[in-house]
Structure formats: C-alpha cells, structure tokens
Amino acid sequence: MSKWQIPATGGNMEAANGIYYQNMTNLEVAERLKKNDVILIPVGSTENHGPNAPYGEDTYLDTRLCEQVAKATGCTVAQPIWYGSHPYHHLGMPGTIMIPEETLADYLCYVFAGFWNTGFRKMIVVNGHGQDYVIPLAIHKFGKKFQVPGVVLYLHFWNAAKNPETGLTDLATKDQGGIYDTPFIHADEVEQSFSLALFPELCKQENAVATKPSPMLPPGHINNSAENGVGPIKWYNAYGSVGMECICTPEGVIGDPRGASADKARAGVEHILDYLEKLVNDILEKYPAGQLPPIEKVTQRRREVIEDVIKGPTNGGSHIYTLTY
Numbered sequence: 001m002s003k004w005q006i007p008a009t010g011g012n013m014e015a016a017n018g019i020y021y022q023n024m025t026n027l028e029v030a031e032r033l034k035k036n037d038v039i040l041i042p043v044g045s046t047e048n049h050g051p052n053a054p055y056g057e058d059t060y061l062d063t064r065l066c067e068q069v070a071k072a073t074g075c076t077v078a079q080p081i082w083y084g085s086h087p088y089h090h091l092g093m094p095g096t097i098m099i100p101e102e103t104l105a106d107y108l109c110y111v112f113a114g115f116w117n118t119g120f121r122k123m124i125v126v127n128g129h130g131q132d133y134v135i136p137l138a139i140h141k142f143g144k145k146f147q148v149p150g151v152v153l154y155l156h157f158w159n160a161a162k163n164p165e166t167g168l169t170d171l172a173t174k175d176q177g178g179i180y181d182t183p184f185i186h187a188d189e190v191e192q193s194f195s196l197a198l199f200p201e202l203c204k205q206e207n208a209v210a211t212k213p214s215p216m217l218p219p220g221h222i223n224n225s226a227e228n229g230v231g232p233i234k235w236y237n238a239y240g241s242v243g244m245e246c247i248c249t250p251e252g253v254i255g256d257p258r259g260a261s262a263d264k265a266r267a268g269v270e271h272i273l274d275y276l277e278k279l280v281n282d283i284l285e286k287y288p289a290g291q292l293p294p295i296e297k298v299t300q301r302r303r304e305v306i307e308d309v310i311k312g313p314t315n316g317g318s319h320i321y322t323l324t325y
Contacts, residue, residue: 004068004273007200007262011060012067013079019070021120022079029076029118037289038075038280039120040066041111045084045129048095048245048252049187051207055095056082057187057195058129064198065157066126068273073280076120081108085131087236092246101134108138109145112152117312117320121150121292122283126276128157130186130225133236146323147299148309149292151283158184158226160275161268170268171226179264181256184226185213188255193265200262210256214243 012019021029021039044059054060059080066077086098099107108125115123125135135154142152161170171190172178184190195203215222222241223231235241245254287293295306301323311317 002266002270003072004270006197006266006269008064008068008198010201011064011199013063019067019077020079021076021115024076032074032076033119033289035289036074036076036284037120038073038122038124038283039078039115040069040075040276040280041078041115041123041125042066042080043084043108043125043127043129043131043135044080044082045086045131046082046095046097047084047086047090047129048093049191050251050253050257051209052204052257053187053192053195054199054202056202057191058084060199060202061128061191061194062126062157065269065272065276069276069280072273072277075280078111078115081111084127084129085134087130088239089242089244091244093244093250093252094246095252096245101131101137104131104134105138105141108135109141112138112142113146113320116146116148116150119312121148122287123150123152124276124279124283125152125154126157127154130236132156132234146320147301148306148320148323149295149298151287151293153279155276155279157272157276160272162271163267164271164275169226169228170265170271172228176228181259183224183229183255185224186254187252188257189260189264190226190255192257192260193262194269196260197262197265197269205257205260208257208260209251209253210258211249211251211253213254214248215241216243217241 042062044062046055049057063080070077083097083099085101085104090096139152171184173180173183182189221231222233223229308317309320313319
C-alpha cells in the first residue's frame with residue numbers, strides 16, 4: 001500500500017499544522033529552522049482549463065504535491081505564486097492571466113532573497129506549468145545579484161513522473177507502452193487524471209469536452225509537453241508552431257480529458273512524491289539544518305561580508321539586501 005494519499009482529500013492552505021510558512025509565527029519558524037531549513041516554493045498559474053477543471057489547476061497540482069512531501073519530511077511550503085508566465089499561443093485566452101517573463105523572473109528573484117534572509121537557504125521551486133523558460137532565469141538572477149551560499153533548485157514536476165528503476169515515463173501513451181490514449185498537452189487526459197488524483201473536489205468531470213490540437217508544422221520536429229516525443233525542439237523553444245488557443249481551442253482544452261481518472265495518474269503521482277521526498281532528504285543529509293555550501297566555492301565576495309549576512313540582521317549581522325541596495 002502506498003504511503004501517499006491518492007486521491008487526496010482536501011488541501012492545507014489555511015491549516016495551522018506547520019506546513020505553510022505564511023501560516024506560522026516567527027517563533028514557530030525559528031524552531032522549524034533548527035531542524036529543517038528546506039522550503040518548497042510552488043509556482044503555478046491562473047489559466048483556462050476548460051469546463052471541467054478550475055482556473056487554478058496548475059497551482060493546485062503544485063501545492064497538493066508539496067503538502068504531502070512536507071508532511072513526510074518536515075520541510076516547509078510557501079504559499080504559491082498564483083500568476084505565471086505563458087507562451088505566446090496562450091495570449092488573449094479569457095480566464096488566463098499572463099505575467100511578463102521579466103516581471104516574473106525579477107519577482108521570483110526577490111522571493112528567493114526574502115526566504116534566504118529569513119533562514120530558508122535551501123529552496124526547491126516546484127512547477128507544473130509551461131514556464132520553463134522563466135524560472136531558471138530567476139534562479140540565475142538571484143545567484144548573480146546576491147552571490148550567497150545556499151541551494152536553489154527547480155523541478156518541473158512532470159519530469160519526475162517516471163519509474164526510477166526503468167527510467168520510463170508515467171506519461172506515455174498506449175502506443176509508447178503507457179496507459180494514456182492521448183499525449184499530454186494541456187487540460188487533457190493526462191493533466192486531468194493528475195487533477196483527479198490530487199484535488200478531485202474541484203473537478204467537474206461530467207462537463208469534460210474534447211478538442212483537437214492545432215499544430216502548424218510537420219511532425220517530428222517539436223517535442224510534446226511530456227518531453228517524451230520524437231522532436232529535438234522543446235515545445236517552448238518555438239514560435240509559429242501551433243495555433244493560438246483563443247482561436248483554435250476556445251474551450252480551454254487541448255486534447256480529450258473525458259477518459260481521465262485518478263487511477264491513471266497513480267503511478268506518476270507516487271513517483272513525483274517519492275522523488276521530492278528523496279530530494280529534500282538528500283539536501284539535508286549533505287547540508288543539515290543551518291549548514292551551507294562552502295563560502296569559498298560559491299562566491300568571491302569577501303568572507304567577512306558573507307559571514308555577516310549569514311548571521312542575519314537580528315543576530316548581530318546584516319540583511320541580504322546590504323549586498324545590492
């Protein structure tokens with residue numbers, strides 16, 4: 001029997017149970033940091049997912065995964081980033097709220113700085129939305145601007161939906177040896193199955209409708225959303241490869257979610273949760289609470305300056321913003 005709750009039964013965003021940073025007091029955070037200074041930062045989106053799924057689907061996918069990992073490891077979860085960046089073909093879709101790439105990258109850079117200044121100096125950004133071209137930029141902006149020791153990692157959680165022993169993806173279609181009838185694109189059979197496994201109470205599966213994708217180039221060049229196709233070009237490294245949603249699929253769905261089920265997503269959800277749990281534990285094994293990567297290996301700022309900001313402004317040192325403001 002799995003240790004993970006699938007399907008999940010409700011979320012924890014307002015619960016006073018030691019999961020979410022924003023629900024804790026400064027005394028509670030101080031005690032947490034003595035034992036576990038890893039924080040999971042869910043970065044989601046608000047976008048049209050059709051008549052059977054909520055606008056916050058991507059964000060709920062992130063947070064429900066993070067909540068279970070926090071319960072298993074004792075790490076902390078940040079309340080999510082609700083609004084994300086979107087590829088050009090999402091432009092103009094009603095219900096989809098688009099944040100410019102540069103704005104989101106700068107915003108995240110300072111989210112990282114704030115958590116580092118607080119003491120959460122090991123951060124894992126968890127994302128399931130199509131903004132892979134933004135979050136790495138934010139991480140490198142943070143690293144270049146502040147140059148402090150710490151760990152900031154980015155996981156697009158769909159990439160962890162694979163069997164660790166065989167390396168085979170859990171997102172495969174039947175013709176690839178998997179269980180899905182149609183390939184993962186957006187608000188389709190795959191994504192809706194994960195939604196039914198993680199937040200079934202917000203889904204209205206009886207309203208599901210099917211649409212057809214609108215590729216504009218011959219097959220074999222552009223890889224799919226699961227990155228298990230044949231094309232060498234990732235879907236987000238292209239312009240003019242697919243029709244705009246508001247024109248071609250105004251329903252908010254690309255594919256057929258009618259065959260979705262929580263059981264189809266079970267293996268994928270378990271493998272993602274197993275990986276995230278291992279990642280948190282491996283970070284803490286390498287760098288226990290309060291310990292950081294060696295200063296001399298990650299920055300050429302003067303050691304006394306870095307040691308001063310590591311102490312922090314309420315422990316006889318300085319805050320992280322003294323490095324840039």
